Amino acid sequence: VGQRSLPIYPVILKCPFQVQQDDVIPLHFPVKSADGKRLIREVPVSKGQVIHIPSRTVDCLRNVWGEDAGIFNPERFLDPAKMPISGHTTSGWGGLFCFSEGPRMCVGFRLGKLCRLF
Numbered sequence: 001v002g003q004r005s006l007p008i009y010p011v012i013l014k015c016p017f018q019v020q021q022d023d024v025i026p027l028h029f030p031v032k033s034a035d036g037k038r039l040i041r042e043v044p045v046s047k048g049q050v051i052h053i054p055s056r057t058v059d060c061l062r063n064v065w066g067e068d069a070g071i072f073n074p075e076r077f078l079d080p081a082k083m084p085i086s087g088h089t090t091s092g093w094g095g096l097f098c099f100s101e102g103p104r105m106c107v108g109f110r111l112g113k114l115c116r117l118f
């Protein structure tokens, strides 16, 4: 249940990160530029810049979680065909971004689960 309630009703809407050095963020799913002429595969970022990663958007991508991604439907896990393709999700808990991911990922997610915070 938590694996669908948290993505749809996240506790933390977006995670701000401050960029430590000039870099580029590769996009897992390239997007078209506003004029539709270019395919954008990475986003350049500068040192000191603050970027926000929107948790709900990431966890409710329809091309990853299916057409009902934004609908609370925990039964989806009963159908293996409705599971996201391996490698298309984030590396966070359950393939989700609601606890962030990487070395600064929430350290209390197991306790949160144990206490039924979600």
Ligand code: HEM
Pocket: 011, 012, 015, 098, 099, 100, 101, 103, 104, 105, 106, 107, 108, 109, 111, 112, 117, 118
């Ligand atoms: C539903 C419950 C919870 C949610 C959705 C949540 C979510 C998050 C998120 C999104 C972050 C940011 C990670 C980042 O900066 O990349 C975070 C960090 C953190 N959380 Fe949680 N959290 C929850 C419960 C808890 C609990 C119960 C504890 C401790 C008892 C906890 C302890 C922490 C700590 C210490 C950090 C900082 C980790 C670091 O910066 O290295 N969280 N949490």
